[in-house]
Amino acid sequence: MASTGVESTDISALGEGTVEPSGDVGAPRPRPIPPGQRPLRAGAATRFVDPGPLVAVAAAVGLYVWLAVIEPDAASYMGLSLVLSGAVPLVFAALGQMIVIGLGDIDLGNGYAVGLVNVLVAVTLERNGIVGCLLLVAFVVAYGIVGVLVAWRGLPAIIVTLGASFLWLGIGLQIAPTPAGTAPHWLAVVYAWNPPGVPLPVLISLVALLVGGWLASYSRAGLALRAAGSNRSAVENFGRRITRIRVIAYMAAGCCIVLAGLAVTGLTNSGGATASSSYTLLGVAAVILGGGEFRGGKAPVVGVVFGAIAISLVSSVLALVNVSSNLQDAAEGLVLVIAILSRRLVEGRSRGGALL
């Protein structure tokens, strides 16, 4: 198989090996394809072969149909609204994670950051609108600073965001040591609204999908993000400042997290610093299920939105089929494995085993 070709793309995507770099890694030279070997499907061609969001969409729809078969009420307007409401915060958290993973980084502070916004909204914003808004802006700026730290001398994102996660948790606990506060009136009204015809969670997910999908696929910002994630040196050679792209991307991720925090507050009507901690890993799972890759360069919004919905549907299905609560974790783990396994089968090619 085209193993040599696969490795040459790997190296260009990663930048360089840690051993001595052999020349300019930013510009991989085209190499002649030996006779009898199929050319590597790369670049634009892969986009059509790539199943993209299909796996995530199939998983979400399949789980929903299963749910509706077990519990016919889930198919009604209110049922759909109830079942999907839990997915809304995860959709936004996963979109934030997708932006960071799109750069080739990873955000381990995502969940606690959602918790911090949750606390800020439920406690501070509820009491004092202006201070609350300023703090939320400060939070987005702080996310930008995390981006600066990662860009600055190339600190590993996994550890910077891990350190940041302790910060978010600490600040959140300082404001609300135990779950406290209530949702601001306007937010409660928004999340209690039942729009005609389309349940609110569906509407929100749809808007997120269309706006996010347009930004990621057609805007200059989305292009810069995907380019910075797939080939840093090339972007720099084009005269774009990678640091700037990274900082803006982290601030965009911060904005997604603010939306996730608002959703948590609107749905739970309370603020807890640790209540959202699971979103970090669930968000990563949603991004991978949706077609993202750890090496960066992808921003599959449609897949991520459906991936987040699928993952949050898993717990609803498990609750309905009477899985013992002891086994809930295991079932979630198995579903994760099955989801990625099905992605591998649809893609029909192994992606270099142990590599991310």
Next chain:
Amino acid sequence: MRRVFTAYPWLFALIAAGLIVAATVAASGQNPGRDLSAAAQDSSVLVMIGMGQLFVITAGVGNIDLSIPGIMALAAFVGSAVASWAGNPLVGIGAALVVGVLIAIVNLILIMLIGIPPIIATLATGLIVDSAVLVAAGRLTASAPPALMTLMDTRWRGLPAVAIVAALTAAGGALVLHRTRFGRELIATGQSSGAAGRSGVDVMRRTAYCYIVSGCCAGVAGLLLSSLNAAPAIGIGDPYLLLTVAVVVLGGSSIMGGRPTALGVVIASVMLNVMLTLFYTLHMSIAVQDMAEGLLIIAALAGGGERSRLRA
């Protein structure tokens, strides 16, 4: 200056640890010994599992073991139960090792046969093991082996026994990494799996051994930790999950693999734990402790950690 940090990547963690110990001594007045000895116990557990994580991370980009807390908890329950059934703590340790190896094999099946990225594969295994722990907790006797509890209470020249076990683990790990053929091949694999593979290294096998080492370390550490606490408990390893990654990187090893330092893991574990001791001595609230811990991790990294142009 920069060259010194490159040659001794753990130097920053060492300086930070020294400053924190000095601050602790200043803050706690006459008797800092007891606080610091408690820190020695906690950091010993962290050293053991951190060494396992070091092996896995050394294997190259993307390799990480997030099933460590699950292994620790399950090994604690199974090891304790088997030890009391056999009446021999060594059999319990053997059972803990078996648990670690079996879970590592599950990880490896997911990673190598199915091709799931390690971060997701080990996370999924961890979730499955968590459920097994919940089931085991309801059925197995919940008391650590008495012989191990006595051992954990013994001291040799003031050093708690667990610290000696951890020191031996770290020394063994350092020897294997830097002085054996396996270690050399592993480091080559981590630096460039393609180059290592072409020069005749069995890359998959080297990587596989790392997860098994990590499983074994986590299994024994879980049993020892439950002996320190007198009983195995659900979620016994959870606080350690991200700390294992933190000690590897703060110690100066590359998160991208291929540049391990075992001494760094020891120093960084001690640093994190004396820091927690200092916070405790200063009566900081949990919230402030978390904030300070986060800032310190970032500061340590920015100050002296990895300066690679690569990211994870």
